[in-house]
Amino acid sequence: MTTTQVIRNVRPLGAAAVDLVLEAGKIKALLPVGSAAPELPCLLDGQGQLLLPAxxxxxxxxxxxxxxxxxxxxxxxxxxxxxxxxxxxxxxxxxxxxxxxxxxxxxxxxxxxxxxxxxxxxxxxxxxxxxxxxxxxxxxxxxxxxxxxxxxxxxxxxxxxxxxxxxxxxxxxxxxxxxxxxxxxxxxxxxxxxxxxxxxxxxxxxxxxxxxxxxxxxxxxxxxxxxxxxxxxxxxxxxxxxxxxxxxxxxxxxxxxxxxxxxxxxxxxxxxxxxxxxxxxxxxxxxxxxxxxxxxxxxxxxxxxxxxxxxxxxxxxxxxxxxxxxxxxxxxxxxxxxxxxxxxxxGLPAYGLAPGCPANLLILPAENLAAAVVDRSPRRTVISRGHIVARDGVFLAR
Amino acid sequence: MTTTQVIRNVRPLGAAAVDLVLEAGKIKALLPVGSAAPELPCLLDGQGQLLLPAxxxxxxxxxxxxxxxxxxxxxxxxxxxxxxxxxxxxxxxxxxxxxxxxxxxxxxxxxxxxxxxxxxxxxxxxxxxxxxxxxxxxxxxxxxxxxxxxxxxxxxxxxxxxxxxxxxxxxxxxxxxxxxxxxxxxxxxxxxxxxxxxxxxxxxxxxxxxxxxxxxxxxxxxxxxxxxxxxxxxxxxxxxxxxxxxxxxxxxxxxxxxxxxxxxxxxxxxxxxxxxxxxxxxxxxxxxxxxxxxxxxxxxxxxxxxxxxxxxxxxxxxxxxxxxxxxxxxxxxxxxxxxxxxxxxxGLPAYGLAPGCPANLLILPAENLAAAVVDRSPRRTVISRGHIVARDGVFLAR
Missing domain, CATH: 3.20.20.140 (Metal-dependent hydrolases)
Known part of the structure; x- marks a missing residue:
């Protein structure tokens, strides 16, 4: 069974907010925020945080x-x-x-x-x-x-x-x-x-x-x-x-x-x-x-x-x-x-936030990329191949 | 009324643990750990953390x-x-x-x-x-x-x-x-x-x-x-x-x-x-x-x-x-x-951890001074003139 999930309301690299649809550990689609099907299981409500590739x-x-x-x-x-x-x-x-x-x-x-x-x-x-x-x-x-x-x-x-x-x-x-x-x-x-x-x-x-x-x-x-x-x-x-x-x-x-x-x-x-x-x-x-x-x-x-x-x-x-x-x-x-x-x-074959890339993601509170670099917020959610593996600096996948 | 208080079990600059006795917003004494009078009000149990001057x-x-x-x-x-x-x-x-x-x-x-x-x-x-x-x-x-x-x-x-x-x-x-x-x-x-x-x-x-x-x-x-x-x-x-x-x-x-x-x-x-x-x-x-x-x-x-x-x-x-x-x-x-x-x-007139100095202190988990600098732990307790004014990065004295 392939599970489709959604990360709601995140801003990829600081751009306008999207719902990020994940399937089989990969990014399937970036949809305008609020437009992912409501019945899709929600992996995370991003609350407008910044979305980065891992x-x-x-x-x-x-x-x-x-x-x-x-x-x-x-x-x-x-x-x-x-x-x-x-x-x-x-x-x-x-x-x-x-x-x-x-x-x-x-x-x-x-x-x-x-x-x-x-x-x-x-x-x-x-x-x-x-x-x-x-x-x-x-x-x-x-x-x-x-x-x-x-x-x-x-x-x-x-x-x-x-x-x-x-x-x-x-x-x-x-x-x-x-x-x-x-x-x-x-x-x-x-x-x-x-x-x-x-x-x-x-x-x-x-x-x-x-x-x-x-x-x-x-x-x-x-x-x-x-x-x-x-x-x-x-x-x-x-x-x-x-x-x-x-x-x-x-x-x-x-x-x-x-x-x-x-x-x-x-x-x-x-x-x-x-x-x-x-x-x-x-x-x-x-x-x-x-x-x-x-x-x-x-x-x-x-x-x-x-x-x-x-x-x-x-x-x-x-x-x-x-x-x-x-x-x-x-x-x-x-x-x-x-x-x-x-x-x-x-030489990574597929890296980034485009559909088809692995759902290897970093989500954190920051206004934009520049602020993310300056502030280095410790409040980070890390997603590996579609699974949350760390939050707020704590490794969860042991 | 002058309140005397104690910070128990902290290591000044990484040295052996002490009980730090405070009075009227100043450091009164550094005593071997465990030797401060048990009836003294305890401002903080340092649990062996590092004690630094602010x-x-x-x-x-x-x-x-x-x-x-x-x-x-x-x-x-x-x-x-x-x-x-x-x-x-x-x-x-x-x-x-x-x-x-x-x-x-x-x-x-x-x-x-x-x-x-x-x-x-x-x-x-x-x-x-x-x-x-x-x-x-x-x-x-x-x-x-x-x-x-x-x-x-x-x-x-x-x-x-x-x-x-x-x-x-x-x-x-x-x-x-x-x-x-x-x-x-x-x-x-x-x-x-x-x-x-x-x-x-x-x-x-x-x-x-x-x-x-x-x-x-x-x-x-x-x-x-x-x-x-x-x-x-x-x-x-x-x-x-x-x-x-x-x-x-x-x-x-x-x-x-x-x-x-x-x-x-x-x-x-x-x-x-x-x-x-x-x-x-x-x-x-x-x-x-x-x-x-x-x-x-x-x-x-x-x-x-x-x-x-x-x-x-x-x-x-x-x-x-x-x-x-x-x-x-x-x-x-x-x-x-x-x-x-x-x-x-x-030109500060009294600075440091000696008796008589203001009880302006930073307490944080670190093995020693060098480790404190490298690790920059966010888990800091800040004491100003004998009062806890911040913990874990949160200002409490508003």
Missing amino acids: LVESHVHFDKTLWSMPWRPNSAGPTRNDRISNEQVLLKNFDVPIAQRAGALTEHCIALGSLYFRSHVDVQTVWGLRHVEAMLALRDQYKHLIDMQLVAFPQGGLLIQPGTTALMQTALEMGVDIVGGIDPAAIDRDPVRHLEILFDWAVRYDRGVDIHLHDPADLGRWEIERIADMTQAHGLQGRVMISHAYCLGAFAPVELHALADRLAELQISIMTCAPSHVTVPPVAMLRSRHVNVCSGSDGIRDAWSPMGNGDMLERAMLIALRFGWSKDSDLEMAFDMVSTGGARAL | LVESHVHFDKTLWSMPWRPNSAGPTRNDRISNEQVLLKNFDVPIAQRAGALTEHCIALGSLYFRSHVDVQTVWGLRHVEAMLALRDQYKHLIDMQLVAFPQGGLLIQPGTTALMQTALEMGVDIVGGIDPAAIDRDPVRHLEILFDWAVRYDRGVDIHLHDPADLGRWEIERIADMTQAHGLQGRVMISHAYCLGAFAPVELHALADRLAELQISIMTCAPSHVTVPPVAMLRSRHVNVCSGSDGIRDAWSPMGNGDMLERAMLIALRFGWSKDSDLEMAFDMVSTGGARAL
Whole structure:
């Protein structure tokens, strides 16, 4: 039996109120408010609240979170390598399983309105495939509620850590969705070989690519050019993401127009968390040249930093602060990065509020999109595939 | 009759739990938990929550907020002067009185745990003393709950707008607490004369000085040196604040050691909201050289920007993000800027959790100071002068 239900009186993206008809977990129709058949079962009376598609978390590290654990003062040294080795020591023998920590955080993120995730999963010789196994199980556990993509992520380096390439291939064979890389120059010290391996795997296993790129300024920019070359050479248009890309913040935007046009043509997405203590990609310029840009939380309460809460509306607010945005159109751009831009980056087949899309929805009190980003109301109702799964920050689908 | 009451089982700044004895609106004693006399009336069972002194908002513009109003898309042009003139047009004939907007925001800020405020008040020829009158009335209306300092603030310039100096003097005579200035070079174009006037008034009216300084890099730094000169010449040590001071972020911290030492010696405080789209003062270096640093919200939902919510714990979190801080000691430094550093900047005579201080308190669930900053729990109990005035974000003292 297929149940047809209606969400009455919600304003899609701030437009005029509608009744939203749902069927078989999907959006069936948007009707003028009050015009859905009165006999249809009412899933929710929206009372004129804002209707949004569920949010997209395009870059997170669920497997390494310490969420739900007692507070742990950060103990890492100052460099990226210090942080990597500090984390290895901490997590290698951590006595609370990933399932518990990452599960608690996943449910928290769902309760905040995110139903689409790309989570990087550490593949390191220090713990082998333990994180991969745990995250594949977690993906399976929550697959009735969320779409979770996993990236095989060589946090400690790919070439510099002998044994990692074999683990990476096994991870991909086990079902990890995306080939991950990290700082081909600064960490692996052989950028061409690093990228060749990633793109070979992408073709061989038919997977996308997602590369952490913290390498600075001209070095990082040169690597982005090489990633573009390889994307083109391997026919991976639309399947490559460059995460962080701090280097793009080191130039005047006008200097990057040609590179931006190339990224747009190859449909390479840029992911930025818009951190405020480093340079960040010039989002407005990239978007004006049709580069897809998305955002994520990165680490949430982990060995790198205790910061973060997984709220993608807060992330949109932080993006706006990062660029000093105050116009509605700018705040809508920030919202796009945690919704449609993320969906495009993740290659989601049907995303949004159109008929046929999954009924993955976030309903909250806000006058419009800009106000939703600024206010980040905690009074959120989250609907996954036609079912209410969270209210007011409380996960209900356990 | 003086009532003695007790708050049982709270952890001051994260230390071991105590019973906090209050008398006549002040802290009387901190006793080991369980040792306060059982017959004492219990104001609150803290259940082991964190006890903080009420937060200090050192820089806000209550008079210009659009808080509690319908959403208004930002309509300002790109420059600072565009924003000033846009605001003049918007606010000149705004049909909702300042009392209503600023009152709603004041109560909201109280509910978030701030009980000490320094609010700049526009003194402009375009609306004369209207803002001053409204804010003096507001200060009076809430004086039983909060300490509010008002700064006479020549937003449109002091010399460049004929008639402003007379209005400023009237504002000071009416009881405004602090002499304000703004960009003596970029806006007023006669920095020495601008500063001479401010410091003359400070001496004549026996008031402190608080100068908005957005002027960039070497220009701003030169003005800070002149402010130091005048502070010394006029004997105003401990009574001068420089707000924003973006210029200090344009230099390597080591280049600023001598200037920092001078600011420390003259007890000139630096206020930064730590915005992420401009350069900001190097807080850690300044503090390491004993410069007092505090923070504020600046504008909250006004004609400049719709951003901001007055939450000083969120402000501390944003400060930490701005500098990439993740250590507990750094998060405690951020907290200091919205508490003790603010109290010092505002010259509050008794601030903190020691016996004799006003019982102005914030109690919330958090393991420690660092966690309080990161988590920003909305489950806050706010106590003003021994009375519970807000719970869970709801102002109760209307």
